[in-house]
Each structure stands twice: as C-alpha cells, then as structure tokens.
Amino acid sequence: MKSTTMKRRTFGALTTGALVAAAGAPQAADKKVLRFVQNGNLTILDPIWTTAYVTRNHGYFIYDTLFAMDEHNAIKPQMVDKHEVSADKTLWTFTLREGLEWHDGKPVTSEDCIASIKRWGARDTMGQKLMDFVKEMTAVDPRTFTMQLKEPYGLVLDSLGKPSSNVPFMMPKAVAETDPFKQISSQIGSGPFIYVNAESKPGEKHVYLKNPKYKPRSDAPSGLAGGKVVKVDRVEIIEMPDPQQQVNAIIAGEIDLIEQPPHDLLPVLKADKGVTPVNWNPLGQQFILRLNHVQPPFNNPKIRLAALHCMRQEDYLKATVGSPEYYKVCGAAFVCGTPNAFDAPNGMLVKPDFEKSKALLKEAGYDGTPVVLMQSTTLPVLTNTAPVTKSLLEQGGFKVDMQSMDWQTLVTRRTKKDPPSQGGWNVFHTFSVAADILNPISCTYMAANGDKAWFGWPTDPTMEKLRDSYTKETDPAKAKELAHAVQNRALETAQYGWIGQWYGPGVARKNVTGWLNAPVPVMWNISKA
C-alpha cells in the first residue's frame, strides 16, 4: 500500500507538475479506516423491512440485540444483563445492562425494546411464531420488561437471539413504531457503529464511525456475542459490483476486506503475498432444491420422492464450488456441525438410486410430461445447479425442460401457482446461509402450511404438528429428537432437497487481523496494522 501510494503520488506530481504534498498523512489515517466490500449493494437500510443479507449486515453495525449467538451456536445475553423465567415457563423477565444509550444520547429503555420486538414480530417468520405465544409484554421499569406467554414456548431465546434475517435488532421506540411494511427513516441505534448519512452514497459507499459511547460487554467476543470492541475509527463499505475489480483492488491495497470472492478467483488471491483468505463463516451455506407441491407431477409424493432419489450432492458441489476444500457432502438439513444435525438415512441425497427413481415413477404413473426447471443465470453460485439437476433427473427417468432466466424473473415466477405451461414452474434452486436454517422453525423450507408456506407450498399437517411440538418443547434433548423427526418427515414426504453445504471464505489484507468467526461478517474486533 505504502509503495503503491508513493509511486502514485510521484506519478501525479510528475505528470501534473503539481506538488502533491503530505503523502504520508493519509497513510497514518488509513490505519484507522477499514474498507470492506460486501456481496451486493446496500440500498435498503431497514433490516426488518427486507431479509436481504447486506441490510442485515448493516443492522449489525448500528443496532444491538438483546441476545446473540456465540461461535458455538449458543444463545448468550447481549443487551440483556440478566433474565429469569417463571417456574411454569410462561413469564420471562429481562433486565437490560446499565448505561445503554442510543446514538442521540438518550437511554435505551424497556419500552424501546418492546416496540422493537413487536415490529420484528410482525415481519419475521420466527418472530411471528413467538408473537403467537406472547400474551403481553410490559415495561416494569426503564431497564426491566416482562414477556407473558400464553403457554410455554421453547424458542424464546432462540428467537430473540436469531442471528440472521430478520434479526430482532433493538431500535428507539419512535422508530420501532413505524408501520412494519414501511421503511424506517431514522438510522439511530445503540450499536457499536454510527451510520454517517451525510457521507454515505448508495451505489458508491456507506460510512460508519466508531460509536464512542458504546459500552461493550466485558466478556471476550465470540461469534455475534460477547464484547463488541471496535478497534478502528471508521469503516467504509465500498460498493464494487465486479468481482475481478474487487480482487484487483485488494491486491493494490485500496480495500481491506472482501466478504466472499467467487471461488474461481481464490487461487489468484492465495498467490498474492499481501492478502489471506479468512473462513469467517465456518458454518457455510447450503444449496436447496425446491419442488412445487401444487402442480403435477410433483403434487404426487411418489414422484417427488423419485426426484430426491436422483440427487447426488457432490455433483452440485463440484459444478458450483469446485475445490473440495470449500464444500462438504452433508446429509443434514439443519447443517452439519450444529446441534440439530442428523444424517439423512440410507445416504439419501448423497447417493442416487436411479433404478428406485424409475420404479417409483412407473408406480406413480408418470406420463413423461417434462418438468419445468428454472435456471438462474445471473447469480454465479446458482447458475450451474440447474444443469446438474437436469442431468440427474433425466438419469432417474424424468423428462426435463430447463428454462434460463435472470434471478429477478425467477423470484417473480416462483410466486406463481399456475401450471408451468401458463407461467408456473416445477423446480428451482436457491441457497441459504447456515445460520438461517438451524432449526425446524427458522428453516422456512420446512414449513408445510400450504398457502402460507414458502414457494412450493407443501401441505402436511403431520409436519406442522411436529414443528408445533418442537416450539413448545423446553427440554433441549427432547427438542433435538423432534428436530430429527422433522427432518425425517421432510424426507418421507420429499418436501424439498438439501443438496450440499459449501463455504465461501472472505479475503483480508495481511495487516488486517481479528475478523471473527460468525455467521455474519461483523466489523468489531478487527484491527489494521
């Protein structure tokens, strides 16, 4: 960085004839500025209004949470100092830490938190479930509030400490009272950074300053929990859509961190002495194969099962990620390496059984009508999944009509319940960050309540009963058994396919240290030498 800047300044002086002074001054200041490139542009600044990951990341800069997930996937208090639950497990009492302040200097109060939980509860799937159980929330005093439940609910802390979209961020009452379907207009939080509206230009950069009044917890940082100690003065999110340009910029020292460069550029980065890969999200991500339960042929459970018997995770992972260093064949719906991880029985989704698929198709009377497979061509990580599915399904006796389109067209078309011949669909792929799919409630793909379920609209009362039992179970061991039952049920009914776990490391310049292992790229604890 130093030599590049010097050369540049010398070049500037020579070519322009001007004396470009103080070349060293910006470098000294530079150590306190962290420049970060995310996957995608940050346009919406309301993390309750959208589930977009870039907006969730913005939320972690400026807001704080009552609870947070540590690096061992345990939920720990964050803004909360202490919490108690009554013997009948229906009354929860939360006390906030002392001295919490909003960015405008006002104290954080119980009423702020109640309003924030309500707004989040109106939008988030897990929040909605929690609110179904909440009878009332009451502010006992400025630092204490209670949550009275109608009946015991096993996921109170998991909900309030939900790590990914939508995250229950705490906002000032006046902001949190905004209609949940309208964007907030204030960016005041109580988090470790302050958003600088005047300097931020969407499409160009977003600027965050260290919050000097933020009081980190005294415990060591761990995942999203623990002490959020900010070690730089300022973070700039630089909007840079071209991955090759991100790589050029980090090699030249113009940026410090990239959230997740494409896998094919990692060898270039590894070869450079100035940068290093950082596997900041050790849980990774998971590919999903979604089937449409309301249209033939996948309205027939046998035909859905035939499709799942064609799956071979490794084919997807090789085609999309490439190097085994960055993927894992994993039969667990709730992500390998987490408390609810169970292997799928008989190697299902891992080892294909094409003969079984053909037999099931014959039994079900599949008439050979091609299934419409939507391929997204604009999200590089998903582009190769559809051709793999086409090949695997054809080997299992299906006829496949793969239709290519951009991701925005796909996300619109997937909302249509019409027959594929009239603009509907049969199959598509997506992927989820592991933190979003760690249990049967946060994993939207497991919902089987028909029209209210995620696209594909599975209807299965047995699955819904199992998920309900999971929510009410307060014994962790029993809850784990229920999560296992949910996964088994999803396979029995061929609700959807989890088709491979993969990792996308970030990249940091070597003078940048302290990037924490967490499901979200967080900027506290990072120092720049």
Place this chain on the structure above:
Amino acid sequence: MIDFIARRLVSIIPVLAVVAIFVFLMLRLTPGDPAAVIAGDNATSDQIALIRTKLGLDLPIWQQFFIWLGDILRGNFGESFFFKKTVVDLIAQRLQPTLALSICTLIIAVTTAVPLGVIAAYRNGSLLDRFVMGFSVLGFSLPTFVIGYCLIYIFAIDLGWLPVQGYTRIEVDFWGFVEHIILPSITLGIIYVALIARITRASVLEVLNEDYIRTARAKGLSNRVVLMRHALRNAAVPILTVIGIGIALLIGGAVVTETVYGLPGLGRLTVEAVLSRDFPTIQAVILMFSVVYVVINLLIDISYTLFDPRIRY
C-alpha cells in the same frame, strides 16, 4: 435559426411522450417483481403481496400509468423503490462521474483522433496510414473490459501509478479526481479514437481530391493551411456527426467501464435499477437519456452551420 431551434425543442415533446409510454409498458410487461426483490429471498408470498400493495404495484396497469403520467407532468419523477431517495436526487448524485468520464474521453479522443485521421489521409498508403488503420481495427475489436483490465494490470497493479478503482469528486480533491479518471477515460477513449480517426481519414481523403484543394495548392498555400483551413473544414460534417453521436452514446453507455473501474455513475445506476426492477429510476433515466440524445442532435445540426456556411436552417 431561432425558429429552427424552437421547432426542434417543441418536437422533443412528442418524442418524450412516445418514449415514456414505451418505457412504461415495456417495464410492466417484462417479468420481474420489485416487491420480490425488496422483500429478500426468505420472504413469503404474503409478505411480497403486502409490499406490492404498498408500492401500488397491485393496481391495474392503466391506473399505474395515469398516476405516473400525472406525477411526471407535475415534475415529480417519484422515489426509487430501493434507495429511499427521489429519483432526481439519485440521478444528480450519479451524474458527475458519468459526465466527467464522457468529457475526458471525448477530449482524449478528439485531440488524438482528428490529427491522426488528417495525417493518415494526407499520407495515404504510407506506414503511418497503415498504422492508424491497424490501430482503428484493433480499437474496435478489443472489448472494453479487456482493455480496462490490461491497463489496470499495467498502470495500477504492476507500476502502481494510478488507483485500481473508485472515484473522487472534483470538488473534494482535484488531483484525486484526475488520478481516478485517467485510466477509465483512456480505456473508453481507445474505441472513440479508433472510430473518429477512421471517419476523419475517410472524409479528409474524399475532400483532398476536390478541385478547390488543387486550386489552394496551386495558389502556393502551405500544407498546414490546405489541410486545416480547406480540407478539414469541408470534411467536418461527418466528423461532427460522429463526435456528437459519440457524446450521446458515452453518456448513456459507459456501463462496462463504470463497472470495471468502480465509478458510481449513471451507467451503473441503470444496470442496478434494471436488475432490481426499480421502475421509477429506470423510467427517469431513460427519459433523461432521450432528452440528451435529442439535444445533442440539435447541437450537432447547429454546429454544421459554423463549419459549412452553405448549410442554412
């Protein structure tokens, strides 16, 4: 002349009306739902439907059209679905990098290409002429991103003379601005140098065979005066046309260069808006581009009269 300019300005109105209707219908008939993009990947159908209602996208198309038309006539171009800013503010914020890139590209292109074209025509068939023609073909053939990445590798990464990406506003730091705009302007300039040099050469070559050039030479005028005052001036109309169209294309089409160099300009804004189906932004940007095209064409027509007194409106 004033009458001509007035007539041309009035003729912009029906052009814009047709463009407006076409853009509106095209966007609404293209698959893609901004509400689905806004809601994010984990949102359910119900959540997306609520956002559609909030944005007024569930109204019949004709109703949406009249609401939009009414707003436009009142000078209200609406608010971006995504950026929570008025479209006018958004365009104003992104205008400077694109204008700077266009102007610098044009300066590089015109100052290099016109002399090159004139000399190539004068030395028709020489090594220099063949070099200029060869460069022209190369300039057209190489995609912008290839030129861009090569220049970045040489001047930014290897030599470290210039920054890889980004943009510094001229009012914030003039030298920073210069540093950031040089490489993108050269990258884009190469194509325009190729185009303008070729047209200049062809036009000047045609004029050089005219009787009045022979007369000028017979009068004993120097080569410089013959070329600059007689040949180039008479060959100016096609050159001005290509430069004018070049400006319009530059303002509307610097997408690849802006992406490669991370310039936050209108080209990138348009791509982002199209990918996220941000209807108000796309509509306003396209309308603005249409105005730019019409106005530049008008300026080209006016400039003809300066170079060729025979042309009168």
